[in-house]
Amino acid sequence: MVSPAAVIAASFAYLLLLFAVAYIGDWRARQGRSVIDSAWIYALSMAVYCTAWTYFGSVGRAASGGVWFLPIYLGPTLAMVLGWVVIRKMIRIARVYRITSIADFIASRYGKSPLLSGLVTLIAVVGIVPYIALQLKAVSAGYTLLTAPGSAGLSPGRHWDSDGAFYVALILAGFSIVFGARQLDTTERHEGMVAAIAFESLVKLVAFLAVGVFVVYGLFDGLADLFARARAVPALASLLRLEQGADFSWSQWFAQILLSMLSVVFLPRQFQVMVVENVRESHLRRAVWVFPLYMLVINLFVLPIALGGLLYFGSTPMNAENFVLSLPLAAGQNALALFAFVGGLSAATGMVIVETIAVSTMVSNELVMPLLLRTRQFRPGAGHDLTRVLLGVRRAAILGLMLLGYSYFHLAGEAYALVSIGLVSFAAVAQFAPALLGGLYWKGGSPTGALAGLLAGFSMWVYTLMLPSIAKSGWLGTDLLEHGPWGLTLLRPEQLLGLRGLDGLTHSLFWSMLVNIVAYVGISLWRAPSGHVASQALLFVDVYDRSAVSSPIFWRGEAKVPDLLRLCERFLGAGKARSLFETYAARAGAAQVDAIRADARLVHFVETQLAGAVGSASARLLVASAVEEEALTAEDVLRMLDEASQLRAHSRELEEKSESLERATAELRQANEQLKSLDRLKDDFMSSVTHELRTPLTSIRALAELMRDDAQMPLAQRRQFIDIIVTETERLTRLVNQVLDMAKIESGHAQWHASDVDLRALVGQAVSTTAELFHERQTRVDVVMPEQVPSLRCDPDRLMQVLLNLLSNAAKFVPVPGGRVTVQLDSDSAGVTISVRDNGPGVPREQQALIFERFRQGGDGANRPQGTGLGLPISRQIVEHFGGRIWIESKAGQGSSFVFQLPWHGLKPRPGATQ
Amino acid sequence: MFEGLGTQRLLALFFAGWLLFSFPLLGLWDRDATLLGVPLFPAALFILWALLIAMLAWWMEHPDQK
Numbered sequence: 001m002v003s004p005a006a007v008i009a010a011s012f013a014y015l016l017l018l019f020a021v022a023y024i025g026d027w028r029a030r031q032g033r034s035v036i037d038s039a040w041i042y043a044l045s046m047a048v049y050c051t052a053w054t055y056f057g058s059v060g061r062a063a064s065g066g067v068w069f070l071p072i073y074l075g076p077t078l079a080m081v082l083g084w085v086v087i088r089k090m091i092r093i094a095r096v097y098r099i100t101s102i103a104d105f106i107a108s109r110y111g112k113s114p115l116l117s118g119l120v121t122l123i124a125v126v127g128i129v130p131y132i133a134l135q136l137k138a139v140s141a142g143y144t145l146l147t148a149p150g151s152a153g154l155s156p157g158r159h160w161d162s163d164g165a166f167y168v169a170l171i172l173a174g175f176s177i178v179f180g181a182r183q184l185d186t187t188e189r190h191e192g193m194v195a196a197i198a199f200e201s202l203v204k205l206v207a208f209l210a211v212g213v214f215v216v217y218g219l220f221d222g223l224a225d226l227f228a229r230a231r232a233v234p235a236l237a238s239l240l241r242l243e244q245g246a247d248f249s250w251s252q253w254f255a256q257i258l259l260s261m262l263s264v265v266f267l268p269r270q271f272q273v274m275v276v277e278n279v280r281e282s283h284l285r286r287a288v289w290v291f292p293l294y295m296l297v298i299n300l301f302v303l304p305i306a307l308g309g310l311l312y313f314g315s316t317p318m319n320a321e322n323f324v325l326s327l328p329l330a331a332g333q334n335a336l337a338l339f340a341f342v343g344g345l346s347a348a349t350g351m352v353i354v355e356t357i358a359v360s361t362m363v364s365n366e367l368v369m370p371l372l373l374r375t376r377q378f379r380p381g382a383g384h385d386l387t388r389v390l391l392g393v394r395r396a397a398i399l400g401l402m403l404l405g406y407s408y409f410h411l412a413g414e415a416y417a418l419v420s421i422g423l424v425s426f427a428a429v430a431q432f433a434p435a436l437l438g439g440l441y442w443k444g445g446s447p448t449g450a451l452a453g454l455l456a457g458f459s460m461w462v463y464t465l466m467l468p469s470i471a472k473s474g475w476l477g478t479d480l481l482e483h484g485p486w487g488l489t490l491l492r493p494e495q496l497l498g499l500r501g502l503d504g505l506t507h508s509l510f511w512s513m514l515v516n517i518v519a520y521v522g523i524s525l526w527r528a529p530s531g532h533v534a535s536q537a538l539l540f541v542d543v544y545d546r547s548a549v550s551s552p553i554f555w556r557g558e559a560k561v562p563d564l565l566r567l568c569e570r571f572l573g574a575g576k577a578r579s580l581f582e583t584y585a586a587r588a589g590a591a592q593v594d595a596i597r598a599d600a601r602l603v604h605f606v607e608t609q610l611a612g613a614v615g616s617a618s619a620r621l622l623v624a625s626a627v628e629e630e631a632l633t634a635e636d637v638l639r640m641l642d643e644a645s646q647l648r649a650h651s652r653e654l655e656e657k658s659e660s661l662e663r664a665t666a667e668l669r670q671a672n673e674q675l676k677s678l679d680r681l682k683d684d685f686m687s688s689v690t691h692e693l694r695t696p697l698t699s700i701r702a703l704a705e706l707m708r709d710d711a712q713m714p715l716a717q718r719r720q721f722i723d724i725i726v727t728e729t730e731r732l733t734r735l736v737n738q739v740l741d742m743a744k745i746e747s748g749h750a751q752w753h754a755s756d757v758d759l760r761a762l763v764g765q766a767v768s769t770t771a772e773l774f775h776e777r778q779t780r781v782d783v784v785m786p787e788q789v790p791s792l793r794c795d796p797d798r799l800m801q802v803l804l805n806l807l808s809n810a811a812k813f814v815p816v817p818g819g820r821v822t823v824q825l826d827s828d829s830a831g832v833t834i835s836v837r838d839n840g841p842g843v844p845r846e847q848q849a850l851i852f853e854r855f856r857q858g859g860d861g862a863n864r865p866q867g868t869g870l871g872l873p874i875s876r877q878i879v880e881h882f883g884g885r886i887w888i889e890s891k892a893g894q895g896s897s898f899v900f901q902l903p904w905h906g907l908k909p910r911p912g913a914t915q
Numbered sequence: 916m917f918e919g920l921g922t923q924r925l926l927a928l929f930f931a932g933w934l935l936f937s938f939p940l941l942g943l944w945d946r947d948a949t950l951l952g953v954p955l956f957p958a959a960l961f962i963l964w965a966l967l968i969a970m971l972a973w974w975m976e977h978p979d980q981k
Contacts, residue, residue: 067957074936077964081929081971085922224952231954240954242945250938257936289972296964303957 002334004147007341014203014342015171018196018349022179025195036194039283043290044198045273047205049076049264050298051131051351052138053422055204055344056321058299062306063320066239069302071253072422073295075260083288087265087274089440091284093543094275098612102271102432103362107617109439109540110447111533114617117366119451120432123458124268124359125401126466127428132355132405134421135348140165140409142341145322146329166406172352173402180357181394193353194277200350205298207343211324212301214336215308219327223304230307239307255506256423262433263426269351272358352402360397365615368393373621387573390613411473423505427465431457431512434520443537449524457516464493465508557629559598564606567626571613580609603627692735696728738870745877752881756791757799759832763825766803773811779819789827792902798878802886805871806836806898813840813896831884831903839895848888852876875900924974932967936960 028035035041054072061069090105099105103124107117179193220226230236264270278284309323318326324344328337372389434457435450471481484492494504496511529537561581568577581593584605590596603623610619703721707713744750767783774781810821822837843851852872879886879900890896934940944959951958 067960070960071936074932074964077967078929078932078936081925081932081967084975085925222952224949227949227952227954241947241956242942254937257933285975285978289968289975292964292968292971296961296968300961 001148001329002146002338004143006338007143007146010338010342011345014345015175015349018200019175019178021199022175022192022196024192026179026192029191034191034279036191036198036277037279039286040290041195041198042273042278042283043287043294044201045194045277046270046287046291047201047294047298048197048269048273048350048354049267049291050201050204050295050347051422052135052344052348054298055208055347056138056142056324057422058302059306059309059323060319060321062239062302063310063323066241066303070299071256072260073292073299075257075262076264076295077292078257079261079264080288080292084284086437086440087288088281088284089543090265090275091278091281093440093540095278095281096543097539097616098608100276100365100612100615101358101362102266102268102436103366104611104615104617105271105275106432106435106439106450107366107615108611109536110435110445110450111530111536112617112620113447113451114366114370114621116447116451116454117362117615117617118370119454119458121359121362121366123428123431123454124362125404127425128268128355128359129401129404129408130421131425132352132401133409134425135352136165136169136405136409137421139168139345139348141319141322142325142344145325146337146341165409169402169406172349173356173399175349176353176356176360176398176402177395180353181360181391181398189277190357193357194273197273197350197354200346201294203346204343204350205294207340207346208298208324209301210336211328211340211343212305214331214333215327216301216304218333219308219312219331226304226308226311229311233311236307236310240303249503249506251501252503252506255509259423259426259430259505259509262430266429266432266436267355267426268358268362268429269354272354276358352405356398356401359401360394362615363397363401364390364393365618368397369614369618370621373618386570387613390571424465424469427505427509427512428458428461430509431461431516434513434517438520438524439537439540441541443534443541444524444529445520445537446524446527446529447533449520449522449526452523453516453518453520456519457512460512460515461508464496464511465504468493468504555600555603555629557603557627559603559627561594561596561598561602563626564598564602564623565593567622568606568609571610571622603629689735689739693732696732696735700725700728700732735870738874742870742874742877745874745881752795752798754793754795756793757796758791759789759825759827759834760785762796762799763803763823763834766800766807767823769804770807770811773808774819774821777811777814777819778817779811779814779821782820782822784822784824786825786827789825789832790904792832792904794882794902798881802875802878802900803834803836805875809871809898810836810838810840814838815840831901833899833901835897835899837895837897842892842894842896843888843890844892848890851888852886921974921978925971928967928970928974935963935967 025035036045058069058072093099094105097108099108103117103120106120107113110116179196180190216223216226220229227240231240265274305323305327306320309318309320309327312327312330324340325337328334328340369390372393431454434453435445438445439450468481471478481492481494483489489495490497494507496507499507499511502510528534565577565581568580572580578593581596584602585591585593585596588596588601596602607616607619607623610622613619614622703725707718707721741750763783763785767781771781807821807823811819814821818839820839822835824833824835824837826833876886879902882902884900884902886898886900888896888898941960944956946955948955949958
């Protein structure tokens with residue numbers, strides 16, 4: 001055993017740590033550096049779903065029913081698969097309309113009906129109190145077991161002041177108040193609390209895994225050993241099978257999956273962390289798989305611990321729900337047992353804190369506020385500042401809930417296992433499903449339908465599940481269960497109308513959901529909803545279609561700015577109200593608060609702000625009392641919607657127009673740039689051409705002048721000069737021809753004659769044409785060609801031009817003597833590749849891109865060879881005209897290789913065309 | 916209401932999960948066999964569960980591959 005002092009000290013230390021985490025969370029939030037702005041933290045906070053019920057109860061369930069602990073986690077996994085569709089829509093709606101709780105959500109959807117929100121709150125409170133009791137019971141039982149292992153159970157009959165659970169309840173209430181109801185926030189978000197909850201999720205996971213690893217590898221010799229020993233005992237072996245000796249109850253399995261699927265969304269604490277506390281919609285994308293993964297991991301060791309406990313304790317009767325604590329304790333691992341207890345405490349506190357905060361918000365906004373507003377003192381017209389009252393109500397609600405939970409634990413806690421209590425709560429909140437899911441996707445659902453469905457479902461839950469559980473705990477005679485009320489056996493709560501073959505939970509779920517859905521749909525279809533309700537339905541169902549600008553505002557009437565300002569001051573505090581109005585004025589383009597136009601938009605703004613503080617139903621009442629409004633008919637709503645959609649259409653049109661204008665501008669700018677650069681190129685070209693023309697012209701002119709002025713010039717010299725003049729003239733002609741050629745190709749006026757070209761013959765011809773040139777430079781030319789090359793459809797003269805260009809280029813650069821040039825022809829399925837390789841000086845990497853530009857010759861200024869500088873650019877134009885490309889492969893000092901590739905142009909290669 | 920390939924995939928995955936975890940497909944795993952020393956039935960449940968989560972994670976984290 002562990003000394004009570006140690007347990008209490010550890011628990012306090014842990015709670016202090018929680019306070020610290022929450023405090024840091026709040027502090028960072030005030031600085032604008034949110035710690036919870038992370039998908040991982042968001043997912044961990046969702047794991048508040050795993051409470052003491054998971055921590056202790058699952059093992060108990062596994063010890064008696066094998067895999068029956070699992071449906072409670074498979075359901076939420078399936079729900080999360082659809083999370084990105086359904087929960088994201090809820091998050092969006094809650095954000096846009098500042099919804100603060102599930103009661104607020106349902107009421108808002110159905111015309112902000114205070115009656116509906118009150119009913120939802122009532123159901124939540126009744127359904128949740130047993131669940132809170134469950135957590136207190138778990139902590140209290142754990143404490144008893146840890147400090148006095150002999151007493152297997154707990155004895156809640158002791159006087160309250162010696163009962164640890166009472167103090168636990170008070171401390172938790174204190175924590176919830178500090179972090180959930182310290183100030184009034186119009187968004188109702190609690191960063192510190194969420195940080196603490198995420199931290200708790202980690203603690204409980206690590207603690208549970210630690211116990212699991214200890215049991216499997218400390219007490220047993222690994223998983224295989226544990227399971228082998230369990231399979232040897234017939235009673236345990238059956239736990240590992242589906243049938244377990246009896247017919248498997250598929251209906252119960254189905255019911256539990258469905259129930260947990262609904263609960264993971266509709267439990268007030270789940271709604272709080274998933275929807276209200278969500279920082280960014282995008283976090284949901286990761287959380288929908290991380291949260292199921294968390295559930296999988298925390299459940300990995302449930303079955304091993306259960307079997308391990310059953311094997312370890314053998315015939316000694318032990319409560320399997322406490323195996324997590326009793327196994328380490330029995331093995332003498334006190335520290336581990338204490339850690340396990342802290343893990344359980346963590347699971348319990350996390351749930352209690354979030355649940356009480358969520359439900360207290362509902363109680364204060366949806367139950368107390370509407371009642372207060374009816375009293376004389378708090379009449380909407382009166383001038384009190386109500387912020388303090390609101391906070392007081394919330395704190396009282398938290399304390400009250402905790403005490404209710406404690407009382408329930410005291411009165412009925414002993415009779416039931418943790419799991420059954422939890423499932424009773426699940427079945428209660430499942431009643432929200434038809435009204436809420438229907439409201440999300442079906443515009444026809446009406447407030448009376450929702451109200452009737454909830455009432456019918458809830459009554460059926462009370463009658464078929466709550467009543468039997470009270471009767472079984474001994475507070476009512478079991479007469480009712482056995483014979484029905486007034487002896488009417490058809491009305492027996494657990495076999496209603498004689499329905500048999502279902503367990504209590506499935507039976508109750510079936511009947512309550514049936515009457516709930518039938519009432520909701522049936523009464524909704526009875527009569528068309530009013531204009532106001534229809535408008536809310538539209539806003540919810542089509543929430544993705546509306547942006548802040550074009551969202552329609554369904555309101556008509558007269559309002560005054562001072563009235564609305566005073567209203568905000570009363571419920572939000574003077575400073576806050578003032579600053580809100582100033583922000584609004586700045587956004588609306590008004591110079592000051594007094595200049596704000598009191599139109600529908602302002603009224604809507606005020607109502608949304610108030611909704612964050614007091615709930616949408618109360619906010620509606622308050623605004624209605626401060627302004628003079630006219631009732632809307634269904635036609636009005638349609639007209640307003642029409643206007644809004646026209647506005648939206650206009651704004652979309654404008655947007656499209658401005659977008660296309662922007663596109664056009666960008667295109668024009670680009671075209672202009674292109675023109676400019678072309679112009680620059682033209683200038684460069686002109687100056688290069690004139691430069692190239694001037695050089696031969698200058699020498700022609702100089703020589704001609706020399707001959708004119710010197711009549712006695714010897715004939716031999718004269719002949720030599722004339723030869724130079726002729727060469728220079730030829731060069732000029734060539735240059736002019738090439739320039740013209742280039743211009744023709746570029747402008748698209750060049751003549752192309754396509755025919756099937758035999759490439760082997762063409763290459764041979766080119767080599768023999770240049771043979772004399774190479775012979776002069778004492779250069780050896782090798783030709784490498786395959787035996788067969790299919791013919792290529794292109795212009796043979798142009799291709800010859802390219803080859804001659806490359807060959808004469810090579811001739812210019814080879815060393816003399818010792819020059820070598822290799823011409824290689826290859827073909828594959830893509831096309832042909834022809835390369836001309838020389839052993840010249842090569843082209844440095846930085847010049848390789850330039851040589852295909854006009855008038856950029858290789859070599860430096862000193863040994864610049866003869867040539868126009870247009871050969872390679874023209875070759876490139878020709879090759880590109882045939883859809884190919886040309887490039888150079890070279891390293892300085894190692895020769896260079898000019899390569900061009902031509903595709904087949906879709907013409908199939910015809911083998912045998914050349915032999 | 917349920918437009919887009921992503922949403923349709925999620926719906927398909929949901930129904931696949933629902934089928935795998937209920938009658939009669941779940942019963943197929945109820946055999947007297949072991950997988951690495953772990954009885955087949957619980958092992959299969961956890962593996963199916965893990966596969967479902969892995970599939971969901973893949974689609975959620977790679978939304979662009981549509």
